[in-house]
Amino acid sequence: MTRLPRGARRWGSAAFTLIELLVAIAIIAILAAILFPVFAKAREKARQVSCLSNQKQLGLGYMQYIQDWDEMFVFSERWGGAGQGWGGRIYPYVKSTAVYACPNDDTERPEWLPGKVSYAQNTFLSSGNFFWNWTVDANGVYSNTDTASLATLNSPASIVLIYEAVGAVDGAAPYPEPISKAAFYFFFNAGDVTNPLEVDSMAGNGANAAWQTPVAAYRHGNYTLNGDGSINGGANFILADGHAKWLRVSPENSGQGGVVSVGFPDGTAGTTCISPEKLSGTGFVATFCRQ
Numbered sequence: 001m002t003r004l005p006r007g008a009r010r011w012g013s014a015a016f017t018l019i020e021l022l023v024a025i026a027i028i029a030i031l032a033a034i035l036f037p038v039f040a041k042a043r044e045k046a047r048q049v050s051c052l053s054n055q056k057q058l059g060l061g062y063m064q065y066i067q068d069w070d071e072m073f074v075f076s077e078r079w080g081g082a083g084q085g086w087g088g089r090i091y092p093y094v095k096s097t098a099v100y101a102c103p104n105d106d107t108e109r110p111e112w113l114p115g116k117v118s119y120a121q122n123t124f125l126s127s128g129n130f131f132w133n134w135t136v137d138a139n140g141v142y143s144n145t146d147t148a149s150l151a152t153l154n155s156p157a158s159i160v161l162i163y164e165a166v167g168a169v170d171g172a173a174p175y176p177e178p179i180s181k182a183a184f185y186f187f188f189n190a191g192d193v194t195n196p197l198e199v200d201s202m203a204g205n206g207a208n209a210a211w212q213t214p215v216a217a218y219r220h221g222n223y224t225l226n227g228d229g230s231i232n233g234g235a236n237f238i239l240a241d242g243h244a245k246w247l248r249v250s251p252e253n254s255g256q257g258g259v260v261s262v263g264f265p266d267g268t269a270g271t272t273c274i275s276p277e278k279l280s281g282t283g284f285v286a287t288f289c290r291q
Contacts, residue, residue, distance in 0.1 A: 047103040048246065051118075051164075052231065052236045054099040055244040058119065058162060061093035062086075063242040071150040073125040073161075073240075076203040086162075087193035087201030100193055100201075102236075105186075105217070107166045114192035114200060120165035123203040124148070124290045125240060150289055153278040156240035160260065160288050163206055164235040165189055165214035173285040174208040179215050189214055205273070205288045206262035214263055239286060247286060251254040261287040 016024070032225055066072060074086040094100075102118035109116060127134070128146030135144050153159060167185035169175060175183040204213025206232035218235050234248040237260065247260050261274040261284045273289040274282055 005047040013223045023183060040144060041250075046234070052244055052246060054102065055119065055162060055236050055238050057094060057096070057099045058090070058128070059182045059238040059242040059244050061090045061219070062161065062238070064093040065090045066150055073148050073150070074121065075145050076121050076123075076126045076201065085191050085193070085198045085201035086126070086203065087117055087191045088198035091193045091196065094193075097193055100191075102164060104224065105164075105166065107185075108287060109188045109190060113188060113190040114198070115190055117189045117191050118166075118217075119162045119238075120189055120202040120241075121162055122160045122288050122290075123205050123213055124288060125159070125161060126203045128290070140186045150240070153240055153290060155279075158279055158286050159240040159290055160206070160237055160275045160286055161240045161242075162238035163260075164217040164237075165202065165206070166205060166217050167202070168204065168214050169208065169210070171210045173210040173212070173215075179208065179217065183215075186211075187214075206260070237286065240290075255260070260284065261289070 005134045008253045031172045042111070062074075063073070076089075091097075097115065100118065101116045105116065105118040126145075128148065129144060133144060133212035134142050136142050150156060164181070167188040169179070170184045170186045172184060176185045187201075187202065189202045193201060202214045207213065208215045216235060234246055236244060236246050238244045261279070261282075273287050274284055275289045276287055277289055277291075279285065279287060
């Protein structure tokens with residue numbers, strides 16, 4: 001019978017030793033720790049790209065809409081409670097309900113709502129006046145809204161048209177940034193967009209303020225505030241010229257670290273956005289203000 005060298009094993013005669021198993025487990029654990037974050041980032045990037053693709057389609061549909069309506073933007077009251085929702089007005093040009101929902105929008109909405117809408121329109125393109133200045137006739141048609149037209153905008157590529165939003169928060173705002181699921185929404189962004197007269201798809205100014213308009217949502221990237229005021233993470237936006245892109249958003253009430261200025265125009269209480277002509281040198285590349 002052939003003798004084996006000292007310490008050698010016959011094939012199939014013995015299992016791994018405990019040390020060998022522990023080493024194998026340790027290697028697997030190290031590889032998992034390295035690869036899982038990579039996979040998570042890849043999945044998040046895919047969702048961000050999918051969301052951006054949705055917004056590109058919405059932007060294209062919106063531009064087709066305004067070409068048929070004398071370059072006028074959709075009038076949509078800031079909480080969606082009056083006028084007509086922007087989502088239903090542009091649906092005949094979009095022809096897909098799926099593009100109104102972002103894959104990263106995991107906020108639960110009441111079952112009775114007609115449908116998830118992950119995006120809101122900039123209220124200052126919808127109307128240049130606050131709702132208490134509007135007039136309405138016997139047929140429910142609003143006037144004195146000062147709805148913007150594309151021709152009146154000096155810098156459409158610097159003005160937000162559509163932004164990611166869940167809904168409008170209650171009187172306990174401002175909530176800690178980014179807005180957590182613990183925030184109470186007194187209006188959720190929703191709507192049966194197949195109905196051209198729907199009034200639920202919302203408009204707002206992105207500000208995280210009490211009893212205000214839909215808050216800008218930061219769905220993409222690890223949203224954290226750094227010590228120098230800069231931000232990790234951001235959201236996708238459609239600008240008023242129809243193109244869509246990912247941008248960082250300023251943390252509420254700081255005006256630093258982001259590239260989108262949220263809030264109200266000058267002369268209004270609360271968070272103030274920067275007018276388009278004053279963006280140069282501020283670090284911002286887009287704003288909710290239209291003038």
